[in-house]
Amino acid sequence: MAVLFAGGSACFVVASLPGFVQLVGSAVVGVVYFVGSLQFTSAAAIQWGLTIRRFGLDWWAGAIQFAGTLLFNLNTYDAMQEGLDAASYDRLVWTPDVLGSICFLVASYLAYRESSGGFFRRPRRGRESVIATANLVGSIAFGVAAIAAYWTPTSGSVLDLAAANAFTALGGLCFLTGALLLLPRHRPSSGPVGAC
Numbered sequence: 001m002a003v004l005f006a007g008g009s010a011c012f013v014v015a016s017l018p019g020f021v022q023l024v025g026s027a028v029v030g031v032v033y034f035v036g037s038l039q040f041t042s043a044a045a046i047q048w049g050l051t052i053r054r055f056g057l058d059w060w061a062g063a064i065q066f067a068g069t070l071l072f073n074l075n076t077y078d079a080m081q082e083g084l085d086a087a088s089y090d091r092l093v094w095t096p097d098v099l100g101s102i103c104f105l106v107a108s109y110l111a112y113r114e115s116s117g118g119f120f121r122r123p124r125r126g127r128e129s130v131i132a133t134a135n136l137v138g139s140i141a142f143g144v145a146a147i148a149a150y151w152t153p154t155s156g157s158v159l160d161l162a163a164a165n166a167f168t169a170l171g172g173l174c175f176l177t178g179a180l181l182l183l184p185r186h187r188p189s190s191g192p193v194g195a196c
Contacts, residue, residue: 071100145163
């Protein structure tokens with residue numbers, strides 16, 4: 001699960017880096033985003049599956065996050081289409097992006113609340129709280145990126161492409177941090193070095 005979250009996060013970071021689209025072309029960027037979204041969905045399905053027996057806050061967070069990843073699958077798949085006008089772009093790409101970002105924000109808030117005891121409380125010390133905080137900040141960044149990615153028909157372009165890419169990269173880095181912290185820690189053996 002952690003490896004899939006990390007892979008998806010890395011895809012979103014790389015695809016949004018300045019100059020990447022000039023280096024590889026928009027078609028490859030679209031594929032990288034789509035592959036990243038599929039990894040997020042796979043990881044979210046595993047995470048939600050782990051909470052199936054406990055119908056509580058973590059179950060709801062997992063369910064909402066999974067729904068958000070499915071919306072990102074739609075968003076990134078439809079974004080690979082060429083020749084979309086502003087209305088089609090906003091309906092097929094931007095709307096699932098915004099809805100997916102809202103889902104991520106709600107799920108991250110629920111996870112943060114679970115780990116800290118409340119939104120305005122200082123997070124507890126520990127890996128779980130750091131992961132929840134990183135994911136909440138990442139979700140806020142994805143939300144800002146989604147708003148910045150709105151296609152304005154009057155100008156014929158995205159509202160603020162630089163902000164959309166910058167906040168996508170920031171969100172991806174936050175999610176990557178959380179994913180890497182999910183990886184199991186290596187525990188040193190209690191025996192002498194080289195012992196079997």
